[in-house]
Structures are given as C-alpha cells and as structure tokens.
Amino acid sequence: MASSTHVTFPNKFLPYLLLAPQLAITIVFFYWPASQAIRQSVLREDPFGLSTQFVGLGNFKRILSDPNYLNSLQVTVVFSIATAVIAMGFALLFAVMADKVVRGKGIYRTLMIWPYAVAPAIAGMLWLFLFNPSMGTFAYMIRSAGYNWDPLLNSNQAMLLVVAAAAWKQISYNFLFFVAGLQSIPKSLIEAAAIDGAGETKRFWTIIFPLLAPTTFFLLVVNTVYAFFDTFGIIHAVTGGGPGKATETLVYKVYNDGFVNLILGDSAAQSVILMVIVIGLTAIQFRYVERKVHYG
Amino acid sequence: MIQNNPIGRLIAHIVLIVGIMIVAFPIYYAFIASTQSLQDIMRPPLSLLPGGHFWENYTTALFGGIGRIGGVSVGRLLINSTIMALAIAVGKIIISILSAYAIVFFRFPGRMVFFWLIFITLMLPVEVRILPTYKVMVDLGLIDTYTGLTVPLMASATATLLFRQFFMTIPGELVEAARVDGAGPWRFFKDILLPLSKTNIAALFVILFIYGWTQYLWPLLMTNRNDMTTIVIGLRKMISFADADTEWHLVMVTCILAILPPVLVVVLMQRWFVRGLVETEK
Numbered sequence: 060m061a062s063s064t065h066v067t068f069p070n071k072f073l074p075y076l077l078l079a080p081q082l083a084i085t086i087v088f089f090y091w092p093a094s095q096a097i098r099q100s101v102l103r104e105d106p107f108g109l110s111t112q113f114v115g116l117g118n119f120k121r122i123l124s125d126p127n128y129l130n131s132l133q134v135t136v137v138f139s140i141a142t143a144v145i146a147m148g149f150a151l152l153f154a155v156m157a158d159k160v161v162r163g164k165g166i167y168r169t170l171m172i173w174p175y176a177v178a179p180a181i182a183g184m185l186w187l188f189l190f191n192p193s194m195g196t197f198a199y200m201i202r203s204a205g206y207n208w209d210p211l212l213n214s215n216q217a218m219l220l221v222v223a224a225a226a227w228k229q230i231s232y233n234f235l236f237f238v239a240g241l242q243s244i245p246k247s248l249i250e251a252a253a254i255d256g257a258g259e260t261k262r263f264w265t266i267i268f269p270l271l272a273p274t275t276f277f278l279l280v281v282n283t284v285y286a287f288f289d290t291f292g293i294i295h296a297v298t299g300g301g302p303g304k305a306t307e308t309l310v311y312k313v314y315n316d317g318f319v320n321l322i323l324g325d326s327a328a329q330s331v332i333l334m335v336i337v338i339g340l341t342a343i344q345f346r347y348v349e350r351k352v353h354y355g
Numbered sequence: 356m357i358q359n360n361p362i363g364r365l366i367a368h369i370v371l372i373v374g375i376m377i378v379a380f381p382i383y384y385a386f387i388a389s390t391q392s393l394q395d396i397m398r399p400p401l402s403l404l405p406g407g408h409f410w411e412n413y414t415t416a417l418f419g420g421i422g423r424i425g426g427v428s429v430g431r432l433l434i435n436s437t438i439m440a441l442a443i444a445v446g447k448i449i450i451s452i453l454s455a456y457a458i459v460f461f462r463f464p465g466r467m468v469f470f471w472l473i474f475i476t477l478m479l480p481v482e483v484r485i486l487p488t489y490k491v492m493v494d495l496g497l498i499d500t501y502t503g504l505t506v507p508l509m510a511s512a513t514a515t516l517l518f519r520q521f522f523m524t525i526p527g528e529l530v531e532a533a534r535v536d537g538a539g540p541w542r543f544f545k546d547i548l549l550p551l552s553k554t555n556i557a558a559l560f561v562i563l564f565i566y567g568w569t570q571y572l573w574p575l576l577m578t579n580r581n582d583m584t585t586i587v588i589g590l591r592k593m594i595s596f597a598d599a600d601t602e603w604h605l606v607m608v609t610c611i612l613a614i615l616p617p618v619l620v621v622v623l624m625q626r627w628f629v630r631g632l633v634e635t636e637k
Contacts, residue, residue, distance in 0.1 A: 067462050067530070068540045077457035078469055080450040081510060088488060088507035089476050095487035153374040156367040163368070169622060170375045172629075173382070176617035178569035178587045181610060184594065185381040188388065188610075194603070196384075196400040230378060232632075239633050259363065288482045292571030296591050310482045314572065317486040326486050333483040341477065 093334070099327035118328035127304060128312070128329070135308045138222060139286035145226035147278055150233030151271075155263070157234075158241045168238070175231040179224075180292030186224040187297050210298075214305030217298050221306050224297065225290045233278050240274035241267070280344045287336070309333060382614060389413070389607035396603045408604065416608040423593045423602070425581040429609050432586040435504075436568055437616065439585055442505040443567035444560050447514050452552065455518035456544060460530065477512035481573055489576050499583045504574060508567065514559055521555050522548070558631020561624045568617045586613040 103114040122128045157167050174182065189197045192209045201208040210216040244267060252262050291310045294300060300307035300315060307315070313333065317326030388396055391406035417433075420426040457463075458470050481488065488507065497503030525548075533543045571587060578584040581592070590609050595601050621628055 067460050068534070068543070070461060070540060071463065073540055074457040074461035074463045074466070077453040077461075081454040081473060081515065082469065084450065084506060084510035085473060085476055088491065089479070089484075089510055090472075092487035092491050093479060093484045095490070096484045099487065149374070149377075153371060156370045156374070159367040160364055160371065163371075167371050167375065168629075169625060171378060172621060172625070173618045174378055176565050176568075176621040177382070177614050178571065178617075180569075180571045180587050180591060181613055182381075184590065184606075184610060185385055188603075188607070189381060189384060194397050199400050227378070227381065235629055235632060288480050291482060292569075292587070295571070295575070296594075313482070314485065318489075318576070323486065330483050330486065334479055337479060337483060 096327050096330045096334075099323055100331045102327075103324045114324070118324045119332070122325055122328050122332070127307075130304055131307045131309055131312045134218075134304070134306060135287065138218065138225070138290075138306070138308055139283050141218075141222045142225045142229065142286040142290070143279060143282035145222065146229035146282060147233050147275070149226070150230045150278075151237050151275075153230070154234050154237030154241055155267070157238060168235075171234050172231045174228050175235075177228060178292060179228055179290055180296040182228040183221065183224045183293035183297040186220060186227070190220055212302050214302055217302055217306050221290070221293050221297055224293050225286060228293075229282060229285055233282070236274055236278055237271070240271050244270050277344070280340055284337070284340055287333075287340075309336075382611075385607050385610045385614075389604065389611050391604060393602060393604045396607070412604050412608045413612075416605045416612070421589075421593060421602065421605055421609075423595070423600075424584075424589050427581045427589070429586065429589070429605075429612055431582055432584065432589040432609075433612060433616075435583065436585040436587070436613070438501055439504050439570070439574070440564045440567035440617075442501065443508050444563035446505060446509040447511065447563050448556055448559055450509055451514035452518050452556075455515050455522055456548065458515075459519055459522040460540070460543075473512050473515055475512075476510060477516070481508070485572060485576070492577060497577070499578055499580050503577045504583075504585075505567075508570065508573060514563070517555060517559065518552065521552065525551065554627060554630070557624065557627040561620055561628040562631055564620050565617050 100118055101113060101115055102111045103117065104111045153171065157164060157171075160167070177185075187195070189195050190201075190208075190210060192198050192202075192211060198208050207213075208216060210220040248266055248270075249262055252266055257265065287308070288310055290308070291314065294306055294308055294311045295314075298306045300311050309329065310333065313326055313329045316322045316329065384401070387403065387405055388401060389412055390409040391401065392408050395401065395406060416429040418428055418430060420428045454469075454473065458466060492498060492503050492507070495503075497506075529547065530543065533547060538546070568585075569587065570585070574585045574588050575591075578588065581589065584592075586609065590606065590613055593601065593606050593609065
C-alpha cells in the first residue's frame with residue numbers, strides 16, 4: 060500500500076483532471092451498463108416488449124432450474140477443466156525440457172510463443188480447417204483409418220475439437236510462466252537432492268513440482284478465466300454451440316439468449332451470475348498474489 | 356553436476372522439437388493452404404509443401420475484394436484491425452498513465468474512492484455485461500464507428516495498476532529534488548516519469564496490441580457493415596460449411612494475414628513482452 064509519507068505535489072484541481080478520461084469511460088461504458096444488467100435481471104419483459112414488471116429473483120430461479128442452463132454450466136466446467144489440464148500439462152512438459160537444454164533456448168522460446176498472438180477465433184478456424192469432415196486433411200486421415208469422424212454432428216468430437224483449439228492457443232502463455240517459475244527455483248536445492256541420490260523423476264515430483272505450486276495455482280485461475288470468457292470466439296466460429304447444445308458454454312448462452320433469442324431478463328440474470336463467478340475467481344487470484352510470489 | 360547428461364538433453368531437444376511442431380503446425384498448414392488453388396484444397400490430403408498460387412491468392416485477397424463479405428478487400432479489414440489495436444493500446448496507455456500519476460503523486464479528497472472505482476473494473480470483462488453495453492452503444496450512435504470499436508475497451512484497470520505499482524517504487528527523494536529545483540507536476544511527469552516508464556510502456560504496448568487485435572465479441576456486435584469490421588470477424592463471415600462456395604484459398608490467405616501482424620509484434624518485441632506479461636500477471 061502507498062505509504063502516507065510518500066512525497067506528493069500540492070494541487071487541488073490537477074488530479075481530477077488527470078483522472079477524468081479514465082473515470083468518464085469507466086462510468087459510461089462500465090458502471091452504467093453493469094447497473095443496467097443488475098436492474099434487468101430482476102425485471103421481466105413481455106414477448107412484445109410492451110411492458111415490464113418486477114419479478115425479484117424470479118429470473119434467477121427459472122434459470123437455475125432450467126435444464127438448458129444446467130447443461131451449459133456442465134459444458135463449461137468440462138470444457139474449462141479439459142482445456143486447463145491439457146494446456147498446462149503440455150506447457151509444463153515443454154518448460155521442464157526447455158530448462159534442461161543449454162543450446163537453442165532462445166530459439167525454442169521464440170517458436171513456442173507465437174500462438175499467444177493468434178486470436179482464439181482464428182485458432183478455432185485453423186483447427187477446424189484441419190479437422191472438418193468435408194475437406195480437412197486430418198479428418199480425411201482419421202476416416203481412412205476407419206473411424207467415423209464428424210465434429211459437426213457428434214457432440215463428443217465437437218467438444219474435443221474446441222478443447223484442442225483452446226488448449227493449443229494457451230500453451231505458450233503457460234509455457235512462459237512455467238519457464239519463469241522454474242528459473243526461480245534455486246539450483247542448489249536440486250543439486251543437493253542429486254547428491255543425496257534422488258533420480259531425475261524423483262527430483263521433479265519431490266522438489267520441482269511442489270516449488271512450482273504457486274505458479275501452477277496462478278495459471279489454474281488464469282486458464283479457468285480464459286476458458287470461461289476468452290474462448291467465446293472459438294465456440295462461435297467453430298461449433299456455434301452445437302451440435303445440439305453440446306458446446307454451449309455460459310458466455311455463449313448469454314450471447315445467444317440476449318442477441319439471438321432476445322430474452323433480456325434471462326440473459327441479464329445470467330450476466331449477473333457470471334459477474335459473481337468472475338469476482339470470485341479474481342478474489343482467489345488476489346489472495347494468492349498478496350501472498351507474495353515473485354517471477355524472475 | 357546434474358546438468359551434464361547428454362542423453363537427457365537429447366530427449367529434451369526431441370520433446371521440444373515435437374512440441375514446436377504441434378504448436379506451429381496449424382499455422383504452417385494454413386500457410387501451405389494459402390498458396391494452393393481452391394481445387395487442390397478441396398481434394399484432401401493436402402500437400403505438405405507450398406503450392407504455386409502465392410502471388411495470385413495474396414493479391415486477390417488483399418486488393419480484389421471478397422464476395423462473401425460484400426466485396427470488401429482484406430486490405431481494408433487489415434486497416435481496421437490495425438486502427439483498433441493501435442487505438443486501444445495507445446489510448447489505454449495514455450489514460451492509465453495519467454490516472455496512475457494522479458493516484459500516486461497527489462493527495463486529494465476521494466483518492467481511494469476513485470482508485471477502487473477503477474480497480475473493480477478489473478474483475479468484469481466485457482463478456483459478462485455485453486447486452487446492456489451494446490444498448491448504450493446503440494443509444495450513443497456508436498455502432499459502425501471506430502470510436503465505438505475502441506473507446507469502451509480503453510477502460511480497464513490492468514494498465515493503471517501496473518503503472519501505479521511501478522510509480523510507487525520511485526523514491527520520494529526524486530520527487531523532492533524535482534520540486535526543490537522548481538519543477539512543477541507537468542515537468543516532473545514529462546522529464547522524469549515518462550523516461551523512467553519506457554520499458555513498462557513498451558511491455559504494455561505489446562500486450563494491449565494483442566488484446567485489441569484478437570477481440571472477437573466486441574467487434575462482432577459493434578459492426579454491421581462489412582467495411583467497418585476487423586479481420587478476425589471478416590474471416591468468420593467468409594466461412595460457411597453449409598455452402599460449397601467458401602473460397603478456402605482466400606480464407607487461408609486471410610488467416611495468415613490476420614496472424615502475421617500480432618505475431619510480428621510479439622516476436623520482435625519479445626524481450627519487453629515476456630517481462631511485461633510475467634510482471635502484470637495477466
């Protein structure tokens with residue numbers, strides 16, 4: 060926290076002027092719409108938009124007992140866990156290997172980070188191009204091997220495809236953090252264990268992995284937030300929530316109910332639930348950040 | 356010495372090379388497809404080497420205009436994306452460096468209230484309040500404008516927090532010395548604070564440029580006209596699996612052109628980017 064002894068400039072008017080641009084944008088495009096979302100979440104509009112009435116928590120009650128919403132909650136959880144585990148698993152493996160090599164470190168890192176710059180939607184389209192049933196090369200190969208591959212019709216295959224695209228895009232981000240985390244582990248600890256006769260695998264699981272726990276935990280939160288929100292583009296571009304509702308995540312459903320089906324009250328109530336989820340995740344993240352943790 | 360294990364190192368190299376193949380293959384393959392004719396793409400499996408239609412495909416896409424998006428050229432979409440990414444990056448850096456300056460170097464009534472007002476925005480991405488935000492945009496007449504595409508995304512606490520953190524590490528003596536020498540707040544900001552913040556600004560620029568370039572939901576809703584949309588959304592509109600008339604060779608060219616600018620920014624500014632990413636922790 061800022062110490063009260065910090066030297067400052069005496070000025071009555073200037074600080075407000077400096078804050079004005081950010082506050083203006085925040086109020087107009089953030090607080091105003093957010094308050095509207097909360098207001099709409101307790102209102103119900105008739106189908107023709109002629110009248111609205113106050114329904115209290117009615118919208119929330121209906122949503123939380125709606126099988127479609129619960130389905131989309133389940134889809135989101137499965138999607139997020141799969142994406143986070145795959146993206147972090149591969150990233151950790153590559154980071155540990157990158158920590159071992161002496162020559163070529165820089166080149167490996169450079170080649171590893173570019174998917175970070177690829178938009179999630181484009182990541183989705185790249186994978187769809189490889190795996191779409193009509194002309195994808197990999198789809199052709201899978202079919203030649205005798206499997207019935209059609210992610211546009213089969214729910215599990217659709218999920219597999221969006222998870223692959225989402226995880227692929229996130230590997231580079233996780234990789235950079237794991238590399239930084241590994242660099243901060245004192246080499247003397249590892250050498251001491253080696254002298255005591257611990258093999259490489261044992262050293263990894265008893266020393267390196269536990270010391271990486273803060274990084275892993277941080278990445279778990281970040282990857283969950285990513286899978287919840289930033290993957291909207293992948294879902295929208297690749298499956299459109301389908302087939303059926305097999306890949307309809309919570310954010311996709313908010314969009315779909317609000318902009319396609321035009322059910323304002325439901326969409327707003329879903330927004331509010333999402334806000335609660337993000338605030339929860341952010342709070343967890345900050346508690347952890349406050350418990351120090353330094354990256355190289 | 357535990358590092359001196361040639362077999363272990365060899366395995367590490369092999370794993371990394373396989374990893375890079377996984378990471379790079381989808382992009383490489385899109386590039387291959389972007390140099391083939393439409394007929395070749397429609398007949399899988401596709402060759403692993405570039406075809407002979409590089410110039411033809413790229414010039415058609417860049418300057419010719421693409422039927423599925425109303426004859427708008429990819430060049431136009433690239434300009435839109437560049438404007439959006441640059442405006443968001445520069446705008447965010449300016450407004451947040453100013454507000455962080457106010458919060459750290461001035462004492463005034465309501466300082467902490469304002470800090471919290473900004474801080475809370477960190478927690479709520481556009482996606483969770485999308486419908487009411489869209490309504491505000493319609494009411495303000497900002498659909499299909501660059502203002503609508505960029506200004507609302509400039510309000511976020513990440514950059515402000517980063518600058519605040521950095522400013523708090525600047526020793527009070529420096530401020531005192533500046534004041535003794537008769538420098539006012541503006542001189543101090545311009546001659547001392549800005550030069551000291553150079554690395555932070557560079558790091559943030561990379562992260563925010565990527566953030567602006569890869570936006571999806573926002574430009575999807577903010578633009579109806581094809582000539583105002585970004586390359587990512589334009590790309591989405593070019594693809595249809597229901598129709599046979601998707602011009603896949605041009606789609607793949609667009610993919611590559613949409614990937615190239617942000618990848619270049621990341622790779623060329625790698626040093627600042629990695630530092631900034633790990634320091635901002637998001």
